[in-house]
Amino acid sequence: MVVVMNLSAGPEHIAAVKERLEQNGFEIHMIRGVKRLVIGAVGDRQVIDSLGLEAMPGVERVVPIMKPYKLVSREAKGENTLVKVKDVVIGGRELVVIAGPCAVESREQLLNTARSVRRAGARMLRGGAFKPRTSPYSFQGLQVEGLKLLAEASAETGLATVTEVVDEASLELAMEYVDMVQVGARNMQNFSLLRMVGRSAKPVLLKRGLSATVEEWLMAAEYIVSEGNENVVLCERGIRTFENATRNTLDLSAVPLVKELSHLPVIVDPSHATGNRRLVAPVSRAAVAVGADGLIIEVHPDPARALSDGPQSLTPEEFDSLTKQLGTVAAAVGREFSRGE
Amino acid sequence: MVVVMNLSAGPEHIAAVKERLEQNGFEIHMIRGVKRLVIGAVGDRQVIDSLGLEAMPGVERVVPIMKPYKLVSREAKGENTLVKVKDVVIGGRELVVIAGPCAVESREQLLNTARSVRRAGARMLRGGAFKPRTSPYSFQGLQVEGLKLLAEASAETGLATVTEVVDEASLELAMEYVDMVQVGARNMQNFSLLRMVGRSAKPVLLKRGLSATVEEWLMAAEYIVSEGNENVVLCERGIRTFENATRNTLDLSAVPLVKELSHLPVIVDPSHATGNRRLVAPVSRAAVAVGADGLIIEVHPDPARALSDGPQSLTPEEFDSLTKQLGTVAAAVGREFSRGE
Amino acid sequence: MVVVMNLSAGPEHIAAVKERLEQNGFEIHMIRGVKRLVIGAVGDRQVIDSLGLEAMPGVERVVPIMKPYKLVSREAKGENTLVKVKDVVIGGRELVVIAGPCAVESREQLLNTARSVRRAGARMLRGGAFKPRTSPYSFQGLQVEGLKLLAEASAETGLATVTEVVDEASLELAMEYVDMVQVGARNMQNFSLLRMVGRSAKPVLLKRGLSATVEEWLMAAEYIVSEGNENVVLCERGIRTFENATRNTLDLSAVPLVKELSHLPVIVDPSHATGNRRLVAPVSRAAVAVGADGLIIEVHPDPARALSDGPQSLTPEEFDSLTKQLGTVAAAVGREFSRGE
Amino acid sequence: MVVVMNLSAGPEHIAAVKERLEQNGFEIHMIRGVKRLVIGAVGDRQVIDSLGLEAMPGVERVVPIMKPYKLVSREAKGENTLVKVKDVVIGGRELVVIAGPCAVESREQLLNTARSVRRAGARMLRGGAFKPRTSPYSFQGLQVEGLKLLAEASAETGLATVTEVVDEASLELAMEYVDMVQVGARNMQNFSLLRMVGRSAKPVLLKRGLSATVEEWLMAAEYIVSEGNENVVLCERGIRTFENATRNTLDLSAVPLVKELSHLPVIVDPSHATGNRRLVAPVSRAAVAVGADGLIIEVHPDPARALSDGPQSLTPEEFDSLTKQLGTVAAAVGREFSRGE
Numbered sequence A, B, C, D: 001m002v003v004v005m006n007l008s009a010g011p012e013h014i015a016a017v018k019e020r021l022e023q024n025g026f027e028i029h030m031i032r033g034v035k036r037l038v039i040g041a042v043g044d045r046q047v048i049d050s051l052g053l054e055a056m057p058g059v060e061r062v063v064p065i066m067k068p069y070k071l072v073s074r075e076a077k078g079e080n081t082l083v084k085v086k087d088v089v090i091g092g093r094e095l096v097v098i099a100g101p102c103a104v105e106s107r108e109q110l111l112n113t114a115r116s117v118r119r120a121g122a123r124m125l126r127g128g129a130f131k132p133r134t135s136p137y138s139f140q141g142l143q144v145e146g147l148k149l150l151a152e153a154s155a156e157t158g159l160a161t162v163t164e165v166v167d168e169a170s171l172e173l174a175m176e177y178v179d180m181v182q183v184g185a186r187n188m189q190n191f192s193l194l195r196m197v198g199r200s201a202k203p204v205l206l207k208r209g210l211s212a213t214v215e216e217w218l219m220a221a222e223y224i225v226s227e228g229n230e231n232v233v234l235c236e237r238g239i240r241t242f243e244n245a246t247r248n249t250l251d252l253s254a255v256p257l258v259k260e261l262s263h264l265p266v267i268v269d270p271s272h273a274t275g276n277r278r279l280v281a282p283v284s285r286a287a288v289a290v291g292a293d294g295l296i297i298e299v300h301p302d303p304a305r306a307l308s309d310g311p312q313s314l315t316p317e318e319f320d321s322l323t324k325q326l327g328t329v330a331a332a333v334g335r336e337f338s339r340g341e
Helices: A011-023 A045-051 A107-119 A144-157 A168-177 A191-199 A214-226 A254-261 A270-274 A277-290 A316-332 B011-023 B045-050 B107-119 B144-157 B168-177 B191-199 B214-226 B254-261 B270-274 B277-290 B316-332 C011-023 C045-051 C107-119 C144-157 C168-177 C191-199 C214-226 C254-261 C270-274 C277-290 C316-332 D011-023 D045-050 D107-119 D144-157 D168-177 D191-199 D214-226 D254-261 D270-274 D277-290 D316-332
Strands: A002-005 A027-032 A037-042 A059-063 A083-085 A088-090 A096-100 A124-126 A160-164 A180-183 A204-207 A232-236 A266-268 A294-298 B002-005 B027-032 B037-042 B059-063 B083-085 B088-090 B096-100 B124-126 B160-164 B180-183 B204-207 B232-236 B266-268 B294-298 C002-005 C027-032 C037-042 C059-063 C083-085 C088-090 C096-100 C124-126 C160-164 C180-183 C204-207 C232-236 C266-268 C294-298 D002-005 D027-032 D037-042 D059-063 D083-085 D088-090 D096-100 D124-126 D160-164 D180-183 D204-207 D232-236 D266-268 D294-298
Touching: A002 A011, A011 A027, A011 A037, A027 D027, A027 D037, A037 D027, A037 D037, A088 A096, A096 A107, A096 A316, A107 A124, A107 A144, A107 A316, A124 A144, A144 A160, A144 A168, A160 A168, A168 A180, A168 A191, A180 A191, A191 A214, A204 A214, A214 A232, A214 A254, A232 A254, A254 A266, A254 A277, A254 C277, A266 A277, A270 A277, A270 A294, A277 A294, A277 A316, A277 C254, A277 C277, A294 A316, A316 C316, B002 B011, B011 B027, B011 B037, B027 C027, B027 C037, B037 C027, B037 C037, B088 B096, B096 B107, B096 B316, B107 B124, B107 B144, B107 B316, B124 B144, B144 B160, B144 B168, B160 B168, B168 B180, B168 B191, B180 B191, B191 B214, B204 B214, B214 B232, B214 B254, B232 B254, B254 B266, B254 B277, B254 D277, B266 B277, B270 B277, B270 B294, B277 B294, B277 B316, B277 D254, B277 D277, B294 B316, B316 D316, C002 C011, C011 C027, C011 C037, C088 C096, C096 C107, C096 C316, C107 C124, C107 C144, C107 C316, C124 C144, C144 C160, C144 C168, C160 C168, C168 C180, C168 C191, C180 C191, C191 C214, C204 C214, C214 C232, C214 C254, C232 C254, C254 C266, C254 C277, C266 C277, C270 C277, C270 C294, C277 C294, C277 C316, C294 C316, D002 D011, D011 D027, D011 D037, D088 D096, D096 D107, D096 D316, D107 D124, D107 D144, D107 D316, D124 D144, D144 D160, D144 D168, D160 D168, D168 D180, D168 D191, D180 D191, D191 D214, D204 D214, D214 D232, D214 D254, D232 D254, D254 D266, D254 D277, D266 D277, D270 D277, D270 D294, D277 D294, D277 D316, D294 D316
Parallel strands: A096 A124, A096 A294, A124 A160, A160 A180, A180 A204, A204 A232, A232 A266, A266 A294, B096 B124, B096 B294, B124 B160, B160 B180, B180 B204, B204 B232, B232 B266, B266 B294, C096 C124, C096 C294, C124 C160, C160 C180, C180 C204, C204 C232, C232 C266, C266 C294, D096 D124, D096 D294, D124 D160, D160 D180, D180 D204, D204 D232, D232 D266, D266 D294
Antiparallel strands: A002 A037, A002 A059, A027 A037, A083 A088, B002 B037, B002 B059, B027 B037, B083 B088, C002 C037, C002 C059, C027 C037, C083 C088, D002 D037, D002 D059, D027 D037, D083 D088
């Protein structure tokens, strides 16, 4: 850490900062600049925030040098983490495609979708049973009935399943019926929920928050891992910017960046990122080319009848056409994707 | 609502859209432009999202005309809502100042702060007992002990109290000990939590999310009110932008805008907005001048020893100096603020 | 266009809006909603802005239906525009790679770079002679000497050249020495400059502004084309967002979106987008996979000695390694890239 | 400056960084952390960017300690700069109000506006003659005829005048006819234009760019001052964010922040910031309360007939009503504003 003193800092201010640092076990280096004193301090990154240095008289700012996360960092673990969901491994050489409807709406809708996405090469089935909707007047999900349908679809097709959880009650139910739980973008800093999924034994799909920095996203993962659950898959799904020609702005550069900073797998959600079905295929190809470990794509048998996210859902035919292109792109970047045909 | 058809929309696509609208009770107006057909549709705003129109073939986009919220809108209720918290009324002629530490840390810290902010004119005491922190390694709050200290401080000073709740357990405890519960910025779209506070009888302080539009913020309030709790106070606390010279970017224009769109009171948090104690006083004056119904300000007896948010906390002396200036600014815009001296 | 009247609009306000629309040749459709009147108006998109409707009493807002650009739109021209720069065609089946240093620094630097990028498959050479730098104390470019070196490098290697112009004087010089002129991100709405390059006969590389929407970017292109110069290539180079883990946030979804909205070619600049040389290769692959017509990449023989943008510049070896991967990615999406070996 | 070496930096990398720093006159402090080496370097801030350190092998990142601007900084000059425009002083105790139409449209429009804003207490007249418009099909200004009308209005009313310049030709004309030139938001990083106005003798109104950080804004001012023109007034006019309920997001916290960092005066433009005439009055009051040195407000005799920016223009009556409130708000924060009655 580097502590920059301001121009008007007197000897008593400097002494006070020095004392507090030393009391907390930091080793100190005084660097006298032309106008300012800068104090280099070597010690435990995790205690910096609680030192209150920035509020001390004479301190202009504090610049941390180390990253604030540790368990999820590449420095903590060099090799890639492989997250196993049922028999599916995320983070290895194989590109994993997750597909399914935004919301589980009916038995017929879900099973038809499950069968068709499986034929097209998906290894996992997505489907929301507890829907966090912007409006209280929108469809809020089938709840436990939705979970049961996911379990049934999984039993029939062999697909592993993932569903979003939003609180303790939904998590408890999901534990019973699905293979992986998702923490949605709007709950990425719902620390109470992060702790709960961290204490569970389920793999977790952690979506990036709409306005979360890469660092905050990794800190959210750190919450989960620090509770003992190392099976975290990160999902880039677009961030909020001034541009509204697409629903969000997909930050694909974040994928190789996060893989450099962390050992956790990273997948991409082109459906929420763009909000536009015509952009899902090209953006999926880009996600594979940039190095994502997988994709999560919304598919609905009749998007115009979808109770949620119809405009960004692919039809089974469109999804089938998309996965046909993925193998060559994956191969071009040293990955594998097979439709299993 | 207006449905814009794209250039390649054929008669069968138009007929399908027309049919769906009519089945859902909409009255239809066909507007043939030079190149495109536009369909004006009059009906229930709340069902638009579930119609799936944007996913229908031939549809380019759907433009809603009405706002998506109703209970919180000015159209639903012309006069200002007054929210009563113990004996304090927020939303009336009097400017209400809430002050206190970011986190409750100890009996001495809280009681000393409570006494001094009361002397300086604060009507309510803030203090966090359940702290949602970006890092799992930061101080997470005193939990129920913190709530008890808030109740004790309230009993001694007469100040009404507000504290943040983060889940069902913390809400249940807070119901017992404090006068108002806060939903924090990071939980603004934690719809499960919004419903819970909506079903409670406590007044709610609803902070704007870091990347929430004004519309989403009002929709979050709609969640609470639609569950039966009309006592919602909105709090502008800065949004996330590219600028990082301040912690967040305070959107003061949103205050008069929201007061035009909604009947709910709006207060401002200059501490979180700026993250810089030197900016708290001028920004507080601006908030009053723009028409805010109140302020919520972080005050700590020793900011450099604060376990959270020290850099943006005022000392009791700084707070005292600030409130001395508020009366004249309030008077200049037709409001009242008295330090009770 | 749709004009939404507010709740308090009286008959005289409605009559005035109607009159103004009719005087300007619009055909009118009155749509009476439950609470509001909405006026559909069919006419010339280009005059809407000058009608002043939003400032008329009783008007709540005006929603344009048509896009504000016409010459650059897909509706104006269905087939893709091919921009020819010397013997290089941008926008066709071949992926065009432009490479070179941020700034031209010396004869040796430029010629060495030109030779090496040519060997690696680049078809065009980039190099700045007039550098728009954030600080007045930074290196500002070699000016006309830089242009002469570009011409020399082109003569020797056969590479076509592109350089940024910043005002009338630099444009006049560039006209003489290079094959394509670039309008930089910071000048994307320097309308005076846009008109000048529009009146020139040179192909133009138009970078997206840091905070430009897709629509504003296309309007900037419209400025150029409306002056008679149709040879415009758009360049996505990242936008400014809250995320600062990368220099900018590359908006790759904008590539297929713009190609749907416009007939102009679109290339991608992974160097400025990421500001990080380690991310340039994966992001380049993603840009090709998403459908970009080309790439513009910073290459420097000794990045640590570069006078500008060293951290994001590839060495010739890194660039060579990158282009070796592009052919298979290009082929996977139906494009061609050959290193000419 | 602090140079953070990465984990894999070897002795040869460290030696190379050390050598380059010492060659450039920096004094060096080696700080060995638990895992990383950090090098503190004391020397000339202005040369950091050209050292290329971030591109050197083994370097993780470079953290500058000093600000990159010097001439405009508070450290360079403690007392406030007073900018004199004709007989008006900006930056002193008096709040200066500038008002007038977005664009000069006709003799009658301008003179009527000038007379009415003068009566209401404005000291300066604004009016655009060269309009940078997003669309090439929008009204582009009266050019030199507009300037002549500004001069005539000034002669009659005694108001000082300000107009936007966009290139060399418009600057040359403006030099002759007006008292202050404005560099608009879209040209804030048009460094060629900044240098030109810096070499002129006219006071300059420098608007903040739509996506400019406070630091970049001050660097733009540094460009002007470094050319010899110290008469720069900064103007906060809103930045671009995800929120589009207002035209821009006014960053009022930036006003006291900039006044702390720099000695230059800062004024606020509530018209462009909000884009909504109903918000102009409350936001103007807030700007005064936060400490702005002045306001620039759009006023038009008939906003619904304005050729530009009608929705955000006040009528003369609305402006008159606004300025009546400014005196008491100004007084409440120790400033003066008199309507001269």
